Amino acid sequence: MSRIDANRLDRHAYGDSLIHRLDPRAKVLATLVFILTVVSFDKYAVAPLLPFLFFPVVTAALGSVPLGLILRRFAVTLPFILLVGIFNPLLDRAAMIQVAGLQISGGWVSFTSILLRGLLCVMAGIVLIATTRLPMIAEALGGLRFPKALVVQLLLLYRYLFVLMDEAGRMRRARALRAGTRKISLRDAAGMLSSLLLRTVDRSEAVWHAMLARGFAGEIRSPNRLHWHLADTLFLALVAAACTTLRVHPIADRVGEWVLNL
Amino acid sequence: MSTPALDIRNATYRYPDGTCAIEDVSFSVAPGEAVALVGPSGAGKTTLMMAIIGFLRLEKGAISVNGLQVSKKNLRRIRGEVGMIFQNADDQLFMPTLYEDVAFGLLNKGMSPEELDRAVRRGLAERGLSGLEQKFPGHLSGGQKRLASLAGVLVMEPGILLLDEPSTNLDPKSRRNLIRQLADLDNARVLASHDLEMVLDLCTRILVLNQGRLVAEGDPARVLGNEDLMEDCNLEVPHSLQPHRLQHHGPPRSQRDS
Incomplete structure (x- = not known):
């Protein structure tokens, strides 16, 4: 997407x-x-x-x-x-x-x-x-x-989707600046994909820590x-x-x- | 003597690969006191903060917050006492609207809807963010994001506030605004930062970490004015503590070349 x-x-x-x-x-x-x-x-x-x-x-x-x-x-x-x-x-x-x-x-x-x-x-x-x-x-x-677990998964997925897209966007821009018009090779794509995974894991962990620091205990409550x-x-x-x-x-x-x- | 807001005794932590991140660090912070943690990148500042809030378990030593030992069984209470501002504000703003983000911690505390609305609106107003309640946090400016993350933490009324590089990526005006807001707080504050001018503005005591060890402690102006110490720790004496050196620099390089 x-x-x-x-x-x-x-x-x-x-x-x-x-x-x-x-x-x-x-x-x-x-x-x-x-x-x-x-x-x-x-x-x-x-x-x-x-x-x-x-x-x-x-x-x-x-x-x-x-x-x-x-x-x-x-x-x-x-x-x-x-x-x-x-x-x-x-x-x-x-x-x-x-x-x-x-x-x-x-x-x-x-x-x-x-x-x-x-x-x-x-x-x-x-x-x-x-x-x-x-x-x-x-x-x-x-x-x-x-089930609550399913609902929380859905919300976390929603949050991490944007984290993933942010990181992918940054990597794509960084590559475009250095690769010019050269098409991406399969080898490069595999490398970028694994790097993207590691970067999103890191950022997801940071988001997770921020949630825990504010008392998250497995349920996302909404004020609505x-x-x-x-x-x-x-x-x-x-x-x-x-x-x-x-x-x-x-x-x-x-x-x-x-x-x-x- | 009153119980310290934060007490750290002989804290030692090693990463899984065996690297020593912090070693035998001891200090305490009094209620309402603002203390700076400075040191080069990788000195152990963030690691120490992660240990205080219970994300990392110490190999040796002990940490207590308002007399309560940081341990697995006390984590919930500890996180109610300690508020943390993370280095990247984007990671901290995870709810779809600013209102919901500030309400997140209060809902986890079980606050009633009526109290919640009052507390969230007051928290946003205190940080100058009224009117942005329904805004997607990702669309705020860097300065607003930082204030929003601060609002989300301060509404929970923590006894101690940990701030990890809070002035990173802020423009001068937003940075000045943040310093003003942080100076007005009466919580105990531990500020980890490379922004030494900010440290001079906010803190009454400074701790210098280098390679995981506490190498100096004292009055910020005195410690930061020590050129040898700053050199050893890959830091620089803040500009405001340096004698005016412009006369030695001569004209700009571009003019010299011509």
């Missing part, structure tokens, strides 16, 4: 919009409901998943999160999603559907489904992070009785108090109702059938 993108994502989280003002617990729960519904579909589901794009697109628009930023972040996760589904077309070659006279195997359909699910889940996650400060997400997870309002109940109910409806009545399939029958 580039520092600029991480900062921008973090800056968006400090914004003020209808979505930003919702209780983080409502947003976390709504995102969980959305993700669980999306992954619960049949492995060949493609058309029934399409209406689900509505949720991240609308919440991003209401939260003033640029779609370009979301898609750039999705591009970073794309290799991992591709890795999950790339072997499907090789393993499942039986023809499943025909489009414009072209036979398409079940493997390609399930691969498309994995891509679409990945897109939906990552989009929902990014919209959540871009409209809710990470400490507030941690606060929400704590409030929802997630969460307030659940009617709007939060309505938002969660709306998302849950929409997800259930789309799961039980695959509207896109019905629309497709209707179009074919015309």
